[in-house]
Amino acid sequence: MRALRKAHPATPPPPATLWWPRTPTAHSHRKRSSPRSWAPGCASAASPSPVPVSRSGSSPSPAKGSTLPSEAAVAAAPEAAERSASGWSLLWSEISVLFRRWRTWALLAALAGVPILIAVAVRLRENGANSGRGPQFLNEITHNGIFVTFTALVVCVPLFLPLTIGVVAGDTIAGEASHGTLRYLLVGPAGRVRLLVVKYIGAAAFCVAGTLVVIVAGVLIGAALFPIGPVPLLSGDTVSIGDALIRLLLVAAYVTVSLLGLSAIGLFLSTLTDVPVGAMAATIVLSIASEVLDSLPQVDWIHPWLFSHYWLGFADMLRQPLSWESFGQNALLQLGYILVFGALAFGRFTTKDILS
Numbered sequence: 001m002r003a004l005r006k007a008h009p010a011t012p013p014p015p016a017t018l019w020w021p022r023t024p025t026a027h028s029h030r031k032r033s034s035p036r037s038w039a040p041g042c043a044s045a046a047s048p049s050p051v052p053v054s055r056s057g058s059s060p061s062p063a064k065g066s067t068l069p070s071e072a073a074v075a076a077a078p079e080a081a082e083r084s085a086s087g088w089s090l091l092w093s094e095i096s097v098l099f100r101r102w103r104t105w106a107l108l109a110a111l112a113g114v115p116i117l118i119a120v121a122v123r124l125r126e127n128g129a130n131s132g133r134g135p136q137f138l139n140e141i142t143h144n145g146i147f148v149t150f151t152a153l154v155v156c157v158p159l160f161l162p163l164t165i166g167v168v169a170g171d172t173i174a175g176e177a178s179h180g181t182l183r184y185l186l187v188g189p190a191g192r193v194r195l196l197v198v199k200y201i202g203a204a205a206f207c208v209a210g211t212l213v214v215i216v217a218g219v220l221i222g223a224a225l226f227p228i229g230p231v232p233l234l235s236g237d238t239v240s241i242g243d244a245l246i247r248l249l250l251v252a253a254y255v256t257v258s259l260l261g262l263s264a265i266g267l268f269l270s271t272l273t274d275v276p277v278g279a280m281a282a283t284i285v286l287s288i289a290s291e292v293l294d295s296l297p298q299v300d301w302i303h304p305w306l307f308s309h310y311w312l313g314f315a316d317m318l319r320q321p322l323s324w325e326s327f328g329q330n331a332l333l334q335l336g337y338i339l340v341f342g343a344l345a346f347g348r349f350t351t352k353d354i355l356s
Contacts, residue, residue, distance in 0.1 A: 114217075
């Protein structure tokens with residue numbers, strides 16, 4: 001045994017039991033002098049994560065002027081693109097569905113029939129039995145067919161256009177609710193606010209379509225039944241056919257803007273009920289009430305605040321020089337109605353229980 005112990009002396013204690021510090025080597029000094037550490041989670045110590053972190057553990061902000069996108073921006077880009085694509089597809093679907101309905105075409109056909117009836121009636125009474133009576137535009141039709149359009153607008157703006165707008169705007173939300181499709185629209189990526197905006201754009205598109213139908217039908221039937229030539233304006237000046245057509249486009253823009261406030265009112269009323277007929281009737285009644293109040297001199301203090309007050313101001317587009325005062329006042333008034341009733345529709349629709 002003694003010989004065996006001499007052959008195998010006692011093993012010295014391991015270095016880990018020594019308490020004195022180890023002299024730093026060049027490799028360890030190089031590691032300490034590195035000002036930046038690497039985020040954990042890599043496969044091995046030899047392959048650090050490519051995302052540097054600061055000493056506090058948070059990722060450093062990119063240097064000024066760097067073109068590298070942040071992780072949040074890269075992650076949000078596909079989602080934003082998907083939302084944008086779904087928004088445009090929803091808008092296109094709404095417009096296509098609106099103008100594929102037989103009801104929409106029936107309303108547009110009724111609007112087109114107004115200038116046709118006026119032109120035919122004037123043509124049948126061209127002997128002058130009614131000369132000197134009626135609106136000024138009506139008396140000028142036999143001399144120039146362009147005035148068929150102006151006369152039709154005088155008839156359609158206070159009555160027929162508000163009727164058709166009331167039907168379309170009142171059906172925007174209530175129609176979807178009555179058919180049970182509203183909840184399915186909101187299940188997708190549409191969202192309530194986006195759906196509300198798309199519905200209003202659809203109603204505004206019908207305003208444009210209805211106005212253009214009246215103007216185009218009036219020009220065509222007027223050119224077919226009456227002579228076309230230089231157009232005398234309300235100010236006494238005479239302009240060419242080209243200038244008259246440009247003024248017709250300005251009149252179309254004026255009339256379209258005039259109907260946007262009523263569209264916002266109809267949209268709001270459509271969020272209050274699931275019965276579209278009720279929203280349609282309420283919108284039409286409000287338009288008639290506004291015109292009645294606008295005709296009463298006893299309440300003239302409220303006239304500038306009625307959305308129908310400037311409806312017939314498009315006659316200023318037929319003067320030389322052009323007067324933009326009524327156009328600007330009308331646009332500001334309609335914008336106010338859009339903001340107020342748009343906010344009311346937003347507040348109602350975003351809190352509406354669509355499952356009940």
